[in-house]
Amino acid sequence: MKAAMLYDVEEVYSQSIMTKMPIIIVEGVDDVPLYDRICNSKSKRASVFAVETLEGFGQGCISLIKAMDKVKGLPESKFDPQDFIAGMIDKDVRDFRGEIPRNDLVFVLRHYSIESHFVFPDILESLLAYSTRTTSDLRSPALISSIADCVGRSFEVLYLASLEALKGALDPTYFSDVSYSYPYGRVKDLALIKKIKQKEADLLNFAELHGLQFDLHSLRMMSRGKWLLSVFCEEVERAILELPASCKAGAVAKCQFCVAVAHEQCLYKLKDGISGKNLKIFAMQHTDMPSFDYIRSKVDSMYEAVHGL
Incomplete structure (x- = not known):
């Protein structure tokens, strides 16, 4: 049938x-x-x-x-x-x-x-608007750029893990500690991360041979997309969680509630129930991006x- x-x-x-x-x-x-x-x-x-x-x-x-x-x-x-x-x-x-x-x-x-196409700076403002109560003036280009820089720096472990997976995929004689078949949770294992970091010099040489470098372009090329998007959304969540303290201290444009010294109502606060997983689901609705x-x-x-x- x-x-x-x-x-x-x-x-x-x-x-x-x-x-x-x-x-x-x-x-x-x-x-x-x-x-x-x-x-x-x-x-x-x-x-x-x-x-x-x-x-x-x-x-x-x-x-x-x-x-x-x-x-x-x-x-x-x-x-x-x-x-x-x-x-x-x-x-x-x-x-x-x-x-x-x-x-x-x-x-x-x-x-x-x-x-991999959803990991794009253009989506950050939408993620910020979805996950907080920020107004359009608070979501300035400077803030978005700052979040992008913060998130970008957090990709180092994923970059090395992806190089390890790529090396294993290209060389059948190489014993790789990471495989593209691994679920995302396994890539975050602390013991595994320690092993990968011990190989950092060799992996960076391997990257240079293949024209890869520590940037978003190379990550989109050789990191498993599900890993990359998961790290991206988790790090966006982490960056947003730090914004209320930055608002209170005046390190970012102050929202109206922090100006009124009602910090518990800060517009930068993450909405209840929002997590990296929610951000991932929301991000994957944005197929209108230039990517x-x-x-x-x-x-x-x-x-x-x-x-x-």
């Missing part, structure tokens, strides 16, 4: 041609609403399908690439498949391994994964090509 309910990839492609609606294939169920928001934020530009809903294919990037290979292998016609269908896959470490798919129907993300523009441009170009026929 289940197999009879699955879509046939050739029929999906044919339907795209008939309806002039591009099709975006994604790796799994969680990607469907994300890419739908990215692709269709202003108007309907594409339909989004998880690869596991296609007959003969499971979830994940390998199945997605195989599905695009099947479309690529269809008899040639007057239609260019690139105008009608694209499979979106996480970059992972494919570029470091020289394993970028040659199929031009496969669109590889610029960063490690879709989660997603290149994905939107791809979908827009497909839509415009289809409707220009």
Whole structure:
């Protein structure tokens, strides 16, 4: 019964041609609403399908690439498949391994994964507005920049852990203490962190060989996106928790309650129930950020090509 309910990839492609609606294939169920928001934020530009809903294919990037290979292998016609269908896959470490798919129907993300795109300075003001009662004048560019600097400095352990994972992924003879398969909680283990720091000099040499450095760009390239976003949101929470004391001391623009010496009502205080996990969920609704523009441009170009026929 289940197999009879699955879509046939050739029929999906044919339907795209008939309806002039591009099709975006994604790796799994969680990607469907994300890419739908990215692709269709202003108007309907594409339909989004998880690869596991296609007959003969499971979830994940390998199945997605195989599905695009099947479309690529269809008899040639007057239609260019690139105008009608694209499979979106996480970059992972494919570029470091020289394993970028040659199929031009496969669109590889610029960063490690879709989660990596949410770790962007542009989102900080929205996170601050969501998690505090600050007014727009308090959320100044100077404050946002200060929070960004504070959060950025806290990525050092993650940077080393990610280099360790990357080295293990590229060199099968290297015994790595960190694997990309690890859940985020394991990366925070103090004993593991101690081991990684003992390797710091070697890991920094490895980074230099691969053109990596301690900045957000390199982290988005080689740190597992789920790790990066979790650290980012936890550190944003930590930075916000320090703001009421800064407001009281006058280290940031004083809110009206601290001016009135009613410090317990400080507008910088974190709202009840807000945590790094809440911030992560909220952040992942912000698919309107510039970091997603290149994905939107791809979908827009497909839509415009289809409707220009």
